[in-house]
Amino acid sequence: MTRAGTLSLPLVRALRASEGRCYRHCDQGVRARTAATPLPGVFQVLACPSGVVSVAMYSEWSRRDASRSVAAFLRTRTRPASLVRATDLRLATRHGPELGPRAERLLERDPRRRPVRVVYWRVYPFQDAKGVDQRLFVCHRRAHTSPLFYAAPSEGGERACPGCAARAPRSSGARRRTAPQRARPS
């Protein structure tokens, strides 16, 4: 038995995020990583090697608009939580014909006629109070139970994860050191 809203494998494949170029940041490619959430659907984050997030997306096989649930989840994983704004969450319905033949057949045969609904989260680059350009970063390190999102300057932002900084051991001189971390394997 599966939870309501869970995607079957052909749908997961049909909805796999496309890996292209980093959005308005660098020329590097973005990589899609699936992350654990308490929600029944699939949550994916598209980010470049520096950790700048192009887009995060949550897909669920359901009629409901999951925007509020996604926002609530993101607020628990974002520093500061105020980065998660309703205007940055956008809904899309996938009926089947646009997802390829396998997904179309699957959705067509669903007795409940449910589409797949996707919530995208895209935070555009912005300036902080000091006029410094900020971007949304993601940290996938093992120290976190699921990805941690945070805003940081474009350059060097990958070293500024607030979750990792909070866990870093302090030296006797009270100078904070960076904890050795290993990237989580895909």
Place this chain on the structure above:
Amino acid sequence: MAHPTAPRRPQRLTVVLAQWCPHCVPLSQDHARRLAARLKVPLRILDIDRRGEVRLADRIVREHGDASPDYLIPQVFLEWSDGAIDHLFTGFSEQTARTDRAWRDLFASAWLKALLRPRAS
């Protein structure tokens, strides 16, 4: 999306877009034009940056489409002879190639083939 069974016919295709959006122009505008030609229906373009069109665009998205405070574009709607309006397509908030692939899948879909199949009257 339900396969058509009732004796209703497509009446008009509407696409909500903006000129600055690469998923919209020329990509979805061209595909929508092609789809309208296949369906033999007129195409209506609602540009969200045009004062005379944005209200109508907001309304059709709010009542039939993927409504969000700052909703995704393009969104495509099919209007039927019985007055019904179906949401057909929303652009992908990823690479434009993904939106293009979705359009191509739509053109190759069983749904479209069934819709274009001549029916015994």
